[in-house]
Amino acid sequence: MVRIKKGKKVDCSFFKQKKAQLTIFIILALAIVLVLILLFTGRTNLTAIFSPTTPVNQIKECVQEPVEEAIDILKLQGGSLDPVLYYMYEGNKVEYLCYTEEYHKTCIMQKPLLKQSIEQEILSYAGPRIRNCLSSVKANLERKGYQVSMIGPDIDISLVPGNIIVDIISDIRIVKDKTESYKSIKTDMASELYDHTMVASSISNWEATYGDSETMNYMIYYPSIKVEKKKQSDGTTIYIITDRDSEDKFMFASRSLVLPAGFTGQ
Amino acid sequence: MKINKKISIILGILLVFSLLPLLYAEASPWPAYNVCCERTINGAWCQNTLEESCDESYRKTPTSCEGTSFCKPGICFESDEGLCMQNTPQRVCKDDNGTWLDDTMGSVPQCNLGCCVLGTQASFVTLTRCKKLSADYGLETDFRTNIGDELSCIAIAASQDKGACVFESDYQKTCKFTTRGECLGVEQGGNRTSSGEFFLNYLCSADILATNCGPTTDTMCVDGKEEVYFKDSCGNPANIYDASKTYSSDPDYWKEIKDKGDSCGYNDASGNAGSRSCGNCDYFQGSICGEGNANYGDNICKDLNCYNTKNGNDYKNGESWCEYQGDVGEGKDTVGSRYFRHVCIHGEETVEPCADYRNEVCLQDDIDTGEGVFTEAACRVNRWRNCIDQDDEEDCLNLDRRDCFWFEGGFFTGLVSEESGTAGTASSGGDTFSGGSTPTFSGGITGQAVAPITGKSIFGGGDDEDSEDSSGVQLGGGACLPNVPPGLKFWSDGDASSVCSLGNSKCVVEYEEKLIGERKCVDNCECLEEGYAKTMNRICTSLGDCGAYVNINNKFTDDGAEWKISGDKQTITQGIMSG
Numbered sequence: 149m150v151r152i153k154k155g156k157k158v159d160c161s162f163f164k165q166k167k168a169q170l171t172i173f174i175i176l177a178l179a180i181v182l183v184l185i186l187l188f189t190g191r192t193n194l195t196a197i198f199s200p201t202t203p204v205n206q207i208k209e210c211v212q213e214p215v216e217e218a219i220d221i222l223k224l225q226g227g228s229l230d231p232v233l234y235y236m237y238e239g240n241k242v243e244y245l246c247y248t249e250e251y252h253k254t255c256i257m258q259k260p261l262l263k264q265s266i267e268q269e270i271l272s273y274a275g276p277r278i279r280n281c282l283s284s285v286k287a288n289l290e291r292k293g294y295q296v297s298m299i300g301p302d303i304d305i306s307l308v309p310g311n312i313i314v315d316i317i318s319d320i321r322i323v324k325d326k327t328e329s330y331k332s333i334k335t336d337m338a339s340e341l342y343d344h345t346m347v348a349s350s351i352s353n354w355e356a357t358y359g360d361s362e363t364m365n366y367m368i369y370y371p372s373i374k375v376e377k378k379k380q381s382d383g384t385t386i387y388i389i390t391d392r393d394s395e396d397k398f399m400f401a402s403r404s405l406v407l408p409a410g411f412t413g414q
Numbered sequence: 415m416k417i418n419k420k421i422s423i424i425l426g427i428l429l430v431f432s433l434l435p436l437l438y439a440e441a442s443p444w445p446a447y448n449v450c451c452e453r454t455i456n457g458a459w460c461q462n463t464l465e466e467s468c469d470e471s472y473r474k475t476p477t478s479c480e481g482t483s484f485c486k487p488g489i490c491f492e493s494d495e496g497l498c499m500q501n502t503p504q505r506v507c508k509d510d511n512g513t514w515l516d517d518t519m520g521s522v523p524q525c526n527l528g529c530c531v532l533g534t535q536a537s538f539v540t541l542t543r544c545k546k547l548s549a550d551y552g553l554e555t556d557f558r559t560n561i562g563d564e565l566s567c568i569a570i571a572a573s574q575d576k577g578a579c580v581f582e583s584d585y586q587k588t589c590k591f592t593t594r595g596e597c598l599g600v601e602q603g604g605n606r607t608s609s610g611e612f613f614l615n616y617l618c619s620a621d622i623l624a625t626n627c628g629p630t631t632d633t634m635c636v637d638g639k640e641e642v643y644f645k646d647s648c649g650n651p652a653n654i655y656d657a658s659k660t661y662s663s664d665p666d667y668w669k670e671i672k673d674k675g676d677s678c679g680y681n682d683a684s685g686n687a688g689s690r691s692c693g694n695c696d697y698f699q700g701s702i703c704g705e706g707n708a709n710y711g712d713n714i715c716k717d718l719n720c721y722n723t724k725n726g727n728d729y730k731n732g733e734s735w736c737e738y739q740g741d742v743g744e745g746k747d748t749v750g751s752r753y754f755r756h757v758c759i760h761g762e763e764t765v766e767p768c769a770d771y772r773n774e775v776c777l778q779d780d781i782d783t784g785e786g787v788f789t790e791a792a793c794r795v796n797r798w799r800n801c802i803d804q805d806d807e808e809d810c811l812n813l814d815r816r817d818c819f820w821f822e823g824g825f826f827t828g829l830v831s832e833e834s835g836t837a838g839t840a841s842s843g844g845d846t847f848s849g850g851s852t853p854t855f856s857g858g859i860t861g862q863a864v865a866p867i868t869g870k871s872i873f874g875g876g877d878d879e880d881s882e883d884s885s886g887v888q889l890g891g892g893a894c895l896p897n898v899p900p901g902l903k904f905w906s907d908g909d910a911s912s913v914c915s916l917g918n919s920k921c922v923v924e925y926e927e928k929l930i931g932e933r934k935c936v937d938n939c940e941c942l943e944e945g946y947a948k949t950m951n952r953i954c955t956s957l958g959d960c961g962a963y964v965n966i967n968n969k970f971t972d973d974g975a976e977w978k979i980s981g982d983k984q985t986i987t988q989g990i991m992s993g
Contacts, residue, residue, distance in 0.1 A: 232457035246501075249454070249461045250447060256460050256479075260490035260499035261510040309550055349497055356501035363766065367759045368732065371702060374762065381770040392760065407795065409771035410902045410958065412909045 359405025496542025633711030642693025745956025
């Protein structure tokens with residue numbers, strides 16, 4: 149509200165100008181606060197807000213969440229989603245990669261092809277979820293006027309150094325203003341799971357051959373990882389492999405060359 | 415006659431053979447596993463176990479798994495990664511689509527190791543693995559079968575010719591710092607519009623090469639290297655970071671490779687850890703390239719040593735040491751105690767428990783490196799099991815064979831004391847005046863850590879008035895005992911009682927009757943004194959978690975020992991342990 153003294157001429161354009169400036173400042177301040185909130189909460193990147201997601205990116209987004217969920221489950225369970233032969237450690241069912249029931253014997257390898265087994269496990273968890281998501285994306289794009297053809301996608305998951313590669317293999321054709329065709333869409337996800345799997349396989353091999361392993365050797369050769377060995381009372385050894393930078397863990401169990409308590413272990 | 419003789423021989427052999435399983439069953443200290451299960455009910459593949467543990471939907475054979483076709487252990491070869499997994503049953507390998515090889519000696523050609531040279535690094539692996547690694551790094555496979563060990567392999571990587579590889583990319587003269595092999599082995603393709611020319615020992619930033627790679631003040635860490643390096647404008651490493659040798663201060667430093675020994679702070683006792691001006695890190699002195707504030711760039715030599723560890727001491731990177739829970743050795747380990755190994759690596763202290771029940775002990779030793787002491791420790795099997803079989807001091811103390819100590823003051827007679835060693839049962843004392851009194855000491859399980867501590871043994875005697883012979887452990891001579899007594903499952907009905915009952919003792923004391931009802935001790939009189947109980951308890955506690963002793967919480971219990979004279983129970987105090 150503007151107060152006007154009697155008998156005095158008032159220049160209203162001056163006040164209007166000031167008011168307009170104030171509004172602009174308020175809008176700017178609000179925009180800055182919004183951007184800062186988004187940045188600090190780490191919700192999203194700015195490019196994603198200001199540029200629309202392309203159909204291919206929408207397809208790629210289907211991959212991330214289910215694969216991460218699968219990894220979160222299996223990394224603390226020796227690479228299994230639903231362990232059968234396991235040791236209960238800190239609330240986790242930790243699968244044995246190498247196991248013997250006997251005393252004084254080295255263990256029998258239970259998961260010789262660990263990398264393949266983990267790839268299979270991720271696929272079994274993430275595959276149906278990715279397919280569901282792809283169907284939703286397809287329906288969503290079609291609602292927006294796209295013509296989408298995607299024939300029964302095959303999904304391939306492979307662990308490679310530093311990454312998990314998810315390959316959606318399908319004849320994908322997206323038509324609107326232009327036509328996009330893909331034979332497969334590959335998504336790379338940063339992960340240390342390959343390295344952890346290789347170290348776990350190597351430790352299992354030592355356990356199967358010699359009944360034990362020296363954790364320090366691994367930590368000296370690979371300074372970026374930490375290997376912890378926790379021997380349990382029943383002869384089980386829990387190994388925890390941790391990436392020093394990302395703090396990603398991989399945990400598995402082994403039971404090898406166990407000595408009985410007393411003479412009989414009873 | 416001849417036929418009869420033959421029959422009797424055959425019967426004799428049959429008898430011997432039929433006795434063998436019985437003898438074995440007697441001698442075998444753990445459950446007699448009688449079948450090979452292809453899969454057990456708990457989900458384990460190929461286990462020698464009890465028949466009732468087998469999963470009925472899989473195969474089982476009344477023999478060892480080694481003798482079966484489906485569970486025979488061998489090598490499982492994984493052709494993608496080139497891994498050879500040991501001790502893998504045929505069934506498991508084939509189920510996982512691996513190639514099963516009938517070999518346990520590691521002589522399979524696919525599993526032969528060689529030196530795989532990967533640019534400036536090397537790995538001692540199989541040929542298949544080498545091909546995989548080379549493909550991962552985009553390099554040509556360089557597999558050398560004539561290198562027989564890992565150290566020589568690593569040395570080869572270090573000794574390779576390195577220098578500037580100059581080539582044209584997008585018609586611009588550029589450079590990559592690499593090995594001669596990698597430089598000359600890469601063909602034209604992609605952006606690369608010329609083959610490479612190799613300049614041995616030159617840096618890409620050398621003015622004379624006239625490439626687009628120039629000096630910067632930025633630094634970098636290099637995979638497989640410990641030092642901080644200057645970085646050129648193309649992202650190649652130059653020489654070791656030295657704040658006094660930027661291009662403006664010393665252009666020569668940007669021309670050719672300088673040895674580590676000629677670089678700043680060489681042989682620094684701390685490996686230049688934390689230095690803002692020198693990046694000559696030394697992993698063996700406890701430093702490695704990592705992020706940090708330096709005069710130039712964002713990398714410094716990070717300190718990897720451990721300070722103020724759990725025992726209050728400082729340790730170097732790679733050192734390891736033991737943690738003991740109270741007294742150790744000479745049978746003095748307390749009930750419930752365990753050995754631990756601590757490791758200092760990458761500036762972090764990690765703790766590794768040795769096997770429980772003191773089946774492993776931690777051993778440590780100090781090595782004088784000339785630059786101070788380096789401590790190394792390891793968990794090693796506690797070889798206590800045949801200590802009590804030794805009656806010769808020299809055999810007992812043979813550290814190549816066993817971990818025992820020789821105790822003076824008591825010996826095993828080889829005669830089993832008639833006292834039972836059942837934990838928690840007190841034998842009532844019998845007055846056996848007519849031949850003398852019979853003190854007994856029964857070692858039982860020392861109990862009550864949280865649960866009761868040990869097994870039980872009995873010193874003295876007195877219940878059995880018919881027996882007038884001393885038996886079990888007696889005073890005098892020497893006995894071979896476990897240096898680190900094993901832990902026992904004294905809370906369950908297992909062998910703890912039988913182990914502890916080895917320490918039982920019955921000592922018959924003889925008196926001479928005088929005319930007016932008086933009596934005079936004439937033989938084994940020392941068995942009536944507290945020293946007898948002390949000695950017996952010492953032997954008892956050394957056998958395992960037996961006797962009257964303390965636990966890791968320093969709580970004393972006497973449940974594990976019983977001392978009687980003529981059937982009268984004697985008090986065992988904590989002071990008995992000093993005996």
